Amino acid sequence: MSPAPMGPARTDRPTSGARPATGARPAGAVGGRPTSGARPRPVGSARTSGYGEARYRAPRPRAYDAARRSEQARRPAPPRRPAAPRTLTLGDGRRRLKAALLVLAFILSLFAGRLFQLQGVEASQYAAQAVDKRMTNPRVLPAVRGEILDRHGVALATSVEAYDVVANPQNVEEPAVTAKAVARLLDLDAAEVQADIEERKAKGSKYLRLKQRVTPELRATIRALDPTEKAGIEFIKTSRRTYPADSVAANVVGYVERDGDxxxxGLELAMDSTLAGTDGKAEYEAAKGTQLPTGAATIVQPVDGQDVVTTIDRDIQWVAQSSIAAKVKEAKADWGSVVVMDAKxxxxxxxxxxxxxxPNTYYKAPAAALGNYPVSANYEPGSTAKVMTVAAAIQEGKVTPMTRLTVPDHIGRAGEVFHDDExxxxxxxxxxxxxAKSSxxxxxxxxxxxxxxTLDRYLRKFGxxxxxxxxxxxxxxGLFPQVKDWSGSTRYTVAFGQGLAGTLLQQASVYQTLANGGVRVAPSVVKATVGADGAQSPATNGKPTRVVSAxxxxQVMQMMEAVVLEGGTGIRAAIPGYRVAGKTGTAQIAGCGGYCAGKFQASFVGVVPADKPRLVVAVTLHYPKKVSHFGGVLGAPVFKEVASFALQTLGVPPTGARSPKLNLGNVGR
Structure with a gap:
């Protein structure tokens, strides 16, 4: 269908800008329309839709609009109507409460979960950590070192109550004050103590050892200080080694390190594992250094060391030391030693x-005084070794005590000339x-x-x-070369005690063998150990060795009696009422590219009573410079003094028998 007509055309259009009445177009128009802008419409005309409704007015001319705007600008603006107030509308309170409760419940569930984790799952872990933080540093509970006793139970070395002085730097209030007060009493440098405390304090350390093993009296003095001065100072109970007999048997007993255990x-070293015991350990909960009464504690009790019972007799030891010290001083010898041994x-x-x-002040002694010469000093024994040669020859049936010899004062062998002493x-x-004449x-x-x-074999059997x-x-x-290494002259020199070396204890063991019927028993200085229950465990010695027949x-024991009788070289060793068997020794000291001129080792070794042997006493002096260099002059008197006292101490009575009359042959008597 054709659209409805737009209405009657108007005929009263103004001449300006009006469309021509006929179909002619203005100049510049294309297709009957203006070349620019919308199609002009008459004033007052309305464009309508196909339904006849008005859509909009035609635009006014520009001149009109401009005039209107100018007029409006000159007019006052009308007052603005105030905006109507907003009305607040409240929400539902029950909804907000529910939301808040949900949030609160969620938060509480988080707390509950964490609480369950802490108290139910991880409680033991955190409890252990808390206890660990409160626990003190582990402290050693020192074991008490065992005593060293003489054969009668008299203490030669013991331990007495003592205290280690330590500081807990975290509890020291004024390091300078504490350091000054404590250092003065402990003989320490105050500046160093202060520096150590401050350094440990900064690192969080709770332990600083200041002094070991102070006496109970010094501990009491420190505890009497002003609270500020002693703040942080603590004491750990321990023990201190002491030697009641002072120097008696010091070289046998030995000593412990000055600041240690x-x-x-000596025996302190040889028996260290037995004497020392096993230290314990203690840890406990503490607050500011004070143990919590109900706090946790871990204590491992120490195991004290065992006592060591020696074979030493303190009284005999004291006399032996006094006698040899006097003789060394008299003879101006370098050193001297004595060994007293049970013959059986x-x-x-x-x-x-x-x-x-x-040993209480061993660190003040010269090094030469610290050695135990009877077991550590090798020397050529000289004539005290001749009894081994004679015993071997008799055992082999080569000679008897009465075999006659022709003996000049010197003899040549292996390109060497050997002399008697005089x-x-x-x-x-x-x-x-x-x-008897020690030829x-x-x-x-x-x-x-x-x-x-054969000679080598017997010497080795003697030790x-x-x-x-x-x-x-x-x-x-000792120093004793194998027989294959002997030089041409060695087989002669070893026979009278040169060309081999040993200790005084080895020489004493030779005479113990002869005194014990030809059976050598290893010498011993430890008799037993004593456990915590007081039970003694006897020490074990080596297996006895048969060297020569009884x-x-x-026979050799009787021959040695001649040495001490009139005409022998050891007459100064005679003890009234007792039969004595022994041998002197005067040996040149090796060194200086050979033997040192004018340097000798003077010795005497004897057995008493000779008919019922009980004691062996061996004496030696190294390089005597005065009186004499002969063993019969220097060693024999020491033997007599020491043996006489030992016989009385041990209650050994005289046998009442007299020495047999021995045939020495022609020796210029």
Whole structure:
């Protein structure tokens, strides 16, 4: 259908801008429309839709609009109507309450979950951490070191109450004040103590050891200080090693390190593991250094060390030390030693050395005084070794005590010339006379009746070249070359005690063997150990060794009695009422590219009573410079003094028998 007509056309259009009445177009129009802008409409005309409704008015002319805007600008603006106030509409309160409760419940569930985690799941872990933070640093509970006792239970080394002084830097209020007060009493440098406290305090450390093993009296003095001065100072109970007998048996007993618990010499070192015991440990909960009464505590109790019972007799030891010290001083010797041994058991009653030291202040003693010479000093024994050569020859059936020899004062062998101590005309002594006069030449003649291998075998059976077996630190086995390494002259020199070296204890063991019927028993200085229950565990010694027969040993013992009788070299060793068997020794000291001129080792070793042997006493002095250099002059008197006292102390009565009359042969008597 055709659209409805737009209405009647108006004929009263203004001339300006009006469309021509006929279909002609204005100049510049295209298709009957203006070339720019919308089609002009008459004023007042309305464009209608196909339904006849008005859509909009035709635009006014621009001049009109401009005039209207100018007029409106000149008019005052009408007052603005105030905006109507907004009305606040409240929400539902129950909904908000529910939301808040849900949020609160969620938060509480988080707390409850965390609380369950802390108290239910991780409670033990956090409790352990809390306890760990309150626990003090582990402290050692020192074991009490065992005592060293003489054979009668008299203490030679013991431990007494003492205290370690320590500081807890975290509890020290004024480091400078505390350091000054405590350092003065402990003989420490105050500035160093203060610096140490401050350094440990900054690091959070709770422990600083200031001084070990102070006396209870000094502890009491420190505890009496002003509270500020002693703040943070604590005491740990321990023990301090002391030696009641001072220097008596010091070289045997030894000593412990000055600021420690371990032995450094003697039995203190040799028996350290037995004496020391096992330390314990203690930890406990504390607040500001004070133990909490109901707090946790971990304590491992210490195990105290065992006591060591020695074979030493304190009284005999004291006399032996006094006697050798006096003789060393008189003779201006470098050192001297004495060994007193039980002839049957090998137990050592005394082992003395001069010079000696006080183990309570061992650090003040010269190094030369700290050694135990009877077990550690090797020297050529000289004539005290001749009894081994004679015993071997008798055992082998090569000689008897009455075998006659022709002995000049010197003899040549292996390109060497060997002399007796003093010039003499040619003798015709018996072997007993050779021993009594200590003839080097006569002993060589006895040794020549045996092979070198036989002599070597007997010397080793007597203990030469092997350690005696006491277990004491520094024990030497001597210097004795294998027979294959002997030079041409060695087979002669070893016969009278040169060309081999040993210790005084080794020489004492030789005489113990002869006194014990030819059976060598290893010497011992430890009799037993004592446990915590007081039970004694006897020490074990080596297996006895048969060296020569009982008959040979008895013959040699009788021959040695001649040494102490009139005409012998050891007459100064005679003890009234007792039969004494012994041997002197005077040996040149090796060194200086050979033997040192004018330097000698003076010795005497004897057995008493000779007919019922009970004691062996060995004496030696190294390089005496005054009085004499002969063993019979220097060593024999010491033997007599020490042996006489030991016999009385042990209650050994005289046998009442007299020494047999021995045939020495022609020795210029």
């Amino acid at each position: 371990h032995g450094k010499a 058991t090998g137990e050592v009653y005394a082992m003395a050395t001069a010079p000696t030291f006080n 010039p003499h005309p040619t003798w015709q002594p018996t072997v007993t006379g050779v021993l 080097n030449v006569g002993t060589i003649q006895v040794a020549e009746r045996m092979s070198a291998g 030469m070249g092997s350690k005696p077996g006491t277990g004491l630190p520094g024990e030497e086995n 008959a040979t040993a008895k």
